[in-house]
Amino acid sequence: MSALTGVLYAALVAYLGGWYVGRWSGNFALLLFILTTVTLFYWLAERFHFAPARRAAADALLSNDAKRREALAAQGISRVDGDVEPARQQILQQPWWLDWTAGLFPVILIVFLLRSFLFEPFKIPSGSMVPTLLVGDLILVNKFHYGIRLPVINKKIIANHDVQRGDVMVFRYPEDPSTDFIKRVVGVPGDEITYTNQKLYINGQPAPVQAQGNFYDEDARVYRQRFLEKLGDKEHQLLVEPGAQRFFRPDRADGPFPFQENCRYTIEGVSCKVPAGHYFMMGDNRDNSRDSRFWGFVPDENIVGKAFLVWMNFGNLKRVGTFFN
Incomplete structure (x- = not known):
């Protein structure tokens, strides 16, 4: 997914660049609609798939660490080195390609609704x-x-x-x-x-x-x-x-x-x-x-x-x- 996101951003930059230099005419309303749709897809994937998967992996890490500590305690070992919390936080952290897609969806949606139905700027x-x-x-x-x-x-x-x-x-x-x-x-x-x-x-x-x-x-x-x-x-x-x-x-x-x-x-x-x-x-x-x-x-x-x-x-x-x- 990170590679696909990179390709999508490269296409967006190329489209905006060509629009800016006059190689083709742009349709900002259509572009905003496409961005809203694409980021919505990422937002739904994050909420119902990627975020639950990261939480499940983080919970599994805590569960395995607890079992390990119990097993060592049964052997009379009370002091156990290692804190899994940093690793858990790293697992829960949202990757960049979701941060720059799903994370932007609410902002893009608000801009899309405001521009489409309320007010639009014009120069x-x-x-x-x-x-x-x-x-x-x-x-x-x-x-x-x-x-x-x-x-x-x-x-x-x-x-x-x-x-x-x-x-x-x-x-x-x-x-x-x-x-x-x-x-x-x-x-x-x-x-x-x-x-x-x-x-x-x-x-x-x-x-x-x-x-x-x-x-x-x-x-x-x-x-x-x-x-x-x-x-x-x-x-x-x-x-x-x-x-x-x-x-x-x-x-x-x-x-x-x-x-x-x-x-x-x-x-x-x-x-x-x-x-x-x-x-x-x-x-x-x-x-x-x-x-x-x-x-x-x-x-x-x-x-x-x-x-x-x-x-x-x-x-x-x-x-x-x-x-x-």
């Missing part, structure tokens, strides 16, 4: 959500807000709150489900979303906005115009670069996106009818975000959870504890 990798979220923000994602989902397969088994316009949502990127993205929900099923001439319209009505002055984007080292936008009953800040209007067109790498026929692209912008069970996502940094305007809708089964808190930013500690819509 902001790009500036598409500036000014709401900055590059380097470490945030928490509420996994149960939209319902309880089975880990790995992400199938919803218990419904909770509906997705609302204005929610900041983490989801599995439709082009590459092994990658998590974060954007703001702009359109829910049935909505007609139009983004034209750098203005957002929902079901034919412009989203209310108020100018908030300039915002200095530290990563890009430029000033951008900041606005306060209201989606439903939620207000949030966004950035717009006047004159930076882009010609939107579908550019999904694997071809036309599902329900692409629901979208109309013009020189002024794009208009999409959100299909049932799907959502239209946009970044708050409107002119620096590749989102649903380019790669289409996010299906309900891709939802990871609702983002709500910045719990750490090592480059800007003032960000810690920031709640957001």
